[in-house]
Amino acid sequence: xxxxxxxxxxxxxxxxxxxxxxxxxxxxxxxxxxxxxxxxxxxxxxxxxxxxxxxxxxxxxxxxxxxxxxxxxxxxxxxxxxxxxxxxxxxxxxxxxxxxxxxxxxxxxxxxxxxxxxxxxxxxxxxxxxxxxxxxxxxxxx
Numbered sequence: 001x002x003x004x005x006x007x008x009x010x011x012x013x014x015x016x017x018x019x020x021x022x023x024x025x026x027x028x029x030x031x032x033x034x035x036x037x038x039x040x041x042x043x044x045x046x047x048x049x050x051x052x053x054x055x056x057x058x059x060x061x062x063x064x065x066x067x068x069x070x071x072x073x074x075x076x077x078x079x080x081x082x083x084x085x086x087x088x089x090x091x092x093x094x095x096x097x098x099x100x101x102x103x104x105x106x107x108x109x110x111x112x113x114x115x116x117x118x119x120x121x122x123x124x125x126x127x128x129x130x131x132x133x134x135x136x137x138x139x140x141x142x
Contacts, residue, residue: 017054017070025060032065039069041076048080055084059093072102074111081115 020037023029027043038053041061048065049055055069061076071086074094081098082088088102092110100117107113 019054019056021051023061025058057094066098 017038019040021033021035021039023033023039023041023043023045025042028046029043030046032047032050033039033045034048034050036052038055039049039051040056040058041049041063042058043060044062044064046064049063049067049069051069053069054071054073055067056072057063057067057074057076057078059075063076063078063080066080066083067074067078068083070084071088072082072084073089073091074082074096075091076093077095077097079097081100082096083101084103086103088100088105090096090105090107090111090113092108094108095112095114097114099115100113102117102119105117105119
């Protein structure tokens with residue numbers, strides 16, 4: 001197990017990122033979400049998700065738009081670009097269809113990634129190659 005993950009902790013946010021925002025499995029949102037705190041998405045978002053903390057996409061979660069956070073864990077589906085200043089993890093049932101910019105990443109066996117990736121940089125989000133500024137509109141980023 002890499003990156004300090006523990007068994008049975010699917011999509012656990014980092015120690016400092018208590019999940020403040022939860023989108024349940026029956027919820028469908030058409031529009032962009034932004035928050036300072038961490039997100040857990042188990043429903044469907046037709047728009048971007050942006051956080052200054054962690055973003056966790058559960059097994060039933062679907063995001064049709066960009067995702068931006070410090071650490072991102074994907075067990076569901078993301079159809080859009082993913083940008084994170086920390087670590088990106090695509091779990092065994094996770095799928096990403098879009099480009100990735102992250103400091104580091106891991107894809108479990110069974111996880112799917114279709115796109116291009118850029119890795120490296122320093123700890124700050126603005127230092128990640130291809131990173132999108134927090135105030136930028138994710139839907140217009142290339």
